[in-house]
Amino acid sequence: MSRVMGRADLLALTAGVVVATAVAALPMHSVSTQTAVVLLVSAMIAWIAWQDLRTFTIPDGPLVALALAGAALRLSQTFDLPGEALALAIDAVLCGGALLAIREGYYRWTGVDGLGFGDVKLAAACGVLIGVTGFAHALLAASALGIAVVLALSLRRKAAVIDRLPFGALLAPACGLVWILSSLA
Numbered sequence: 001m002s003r004v005m006g007r008a009d010l011l012a013l014t015a016g017v018v019v020a021t022a023v024a025a026l027p028m029h030s031v032s033t034q035t036a037v038v039l040l041v042s043a044m045i046a047w048i049a050w051q052d053l054r055t056f057t058i059p060d061g062p063l064v065a066l067a068l069a070g071a072a073l074r075l076s077q078t079f080d081l082p083g084e085a086l087a088l089a090i091d092a093v094l095c096g097g098a099l100l101a102i103r104e105g106y107y108r109w110t111g112v113d114g115l116g117f118g119d120v121k122l123a124a125a126c127g128v129l130i131g132v133t134g135f136a137h138a139l140l141a142a143s144a145l146g147i148a149v150v151l152a153l154s155l156r157r158k159a160a161v162i163d164r165l166p167f168g169a170l171l172a173p174a175c176g177l178v179w180i181l182s183s184l185a
Helices: 007-025 029-055 060-076 079-111 117-156 168-184
Strands: none
Touching: 007 029, 007 079, 029 060, 029 117, 029 168, 060 079, 060 117, 079 117, 117 168
16 A cells, blocks of 8 residues: 555545455355445445545555455356456456556646556556456446546636646546446346
């Protein structure tokens, strides 16, 4: 982690560990387990989006809790634990790596940080939760919404330059929506 975790981050991390343990120990079809997972994922996504919207930072505790819940869910639904564990790692590396490559490429091209490292960590956590394909859909939705927000703000402010956009505030809910839709399918 890039900084020392605060109490709130530790609370989120603890909640993630408790829910992940419950998913591993209890049958996933139990209503209480499903409810706990939905509440945890929803709360962590809301927390990430709210904090990024307010401060342009993404908290580590909720990211880890989101990844733990995603890993526990995916591992609880498979008979091939080593294969699924490898798939989780690959999904995290590909999703986080994609945004890391965009971040670094943009910085090398312009000399300006266009994407924060929190967004990279969010991509990795979302990769664990929804996989590469789900993340691609969420990234497309968040990017399209980001473009729409910038266009709307530019039109409203009469050609004002929008130099910052809290992308995690768009990406986290998009990942949550993809997770919900894929759970229903």
